[in-house]
Amino acid sequence: MAASEEEPEAPAEPLDIACGLENVPVSVWPPGAEPEPFQYTPDHVAGPGADTDPTEITFPGCTCLSGPCVPGTCACLRGEENYDEDARPRGLGSAAGRAQPVFECHALCPCPGRCGNRVVQRGLQLPLQVFRTAAKGWGLRTLASIPRGRFVCEYAGELLGFSEAQRRVQLQTVRDANYLIAVREHASGGQVLETFVDPARVGNVGRFLNHSCEPNLVMIPVRVHSMVPKLALFAARDIAPGEELSYDYSGRFLNQVGSEDEGRPEDGELRKPCHCGSGSCAAFLPYDGSLYRASAPPAAVPEGKAGEQQGWPLSAGGPEGRVPPR
16 A cells, blocks of 8 residues: 555444443434533432432342232232333323322342333333434434333433432522422322432433423333332323424423422513423423422422322423523
8 A cells, every 4th residue: 555545534433422321322413513521320320418329229029930920919019010011101191190109020029021010120222312403402302213102211310319409409590401300209198209310410311301391201200129210201102203302391291180380480580481392382491499499398298189199290400401590
């Protein structure tokens, strides 16, 4: 080969946002572009103030050795089966006004990996792509068709205590992107379980999901090996390849037990505009003022509210902004 001739450069490896930590790579568009740096994790990690290690196994396993896991014999099934034969959550979008808690089998269970009660724990299975949107910063879309009810991804990040979640929100300005989600679950006996997750610094592909007033995903808390829920996102309808993925930051989508935005901005305070473009767009992103109050998180709900909701994201986070910074 002549000295003046140069060998062609090998094509650059496409960027995988997931850093090889998912079952499938998560690509980025356009080529050469890269979102702001963050540490990737496919699962929750313990952050400041968390009183539980989300990786610790605290649930006992079932004893289903000779047959399939079915209600009545499987300790992980607290009522009817969680999923149908196509791994879709039962009762998704029903008019019941509440969602039953979902507990999956886990590492201490002797049932096989193909058990029908193991869905979310299998992780990301679909080809997803982080892409730059026209008005919402980064977004997330699917490169394959997704049937209604299919598990898509989790919303994973740092598990925080209430005080740390409140501190982070109150330090934000109106220009800051917010990723923090507060999930409130009403349990029997009037108890309220709250989970605060922030994927801003450490998180997974779910951090790129934008809000929509007519979303194609719905969030369901799913517990596998402990009381810390995986914030699982399922397809609320059939989704076409190339379609942007989104969910309702307020948690009212497919939730018959809803309310108006909790709290209102002070006079003159700007709310972040919504750019979802749907026919029912509310013009502004959902507002939740709960983390701006000095009081501790609620320990109970008003009379008559107990058990009405399992998994209600009151505020959320992502490129558009969720709990509105002041």
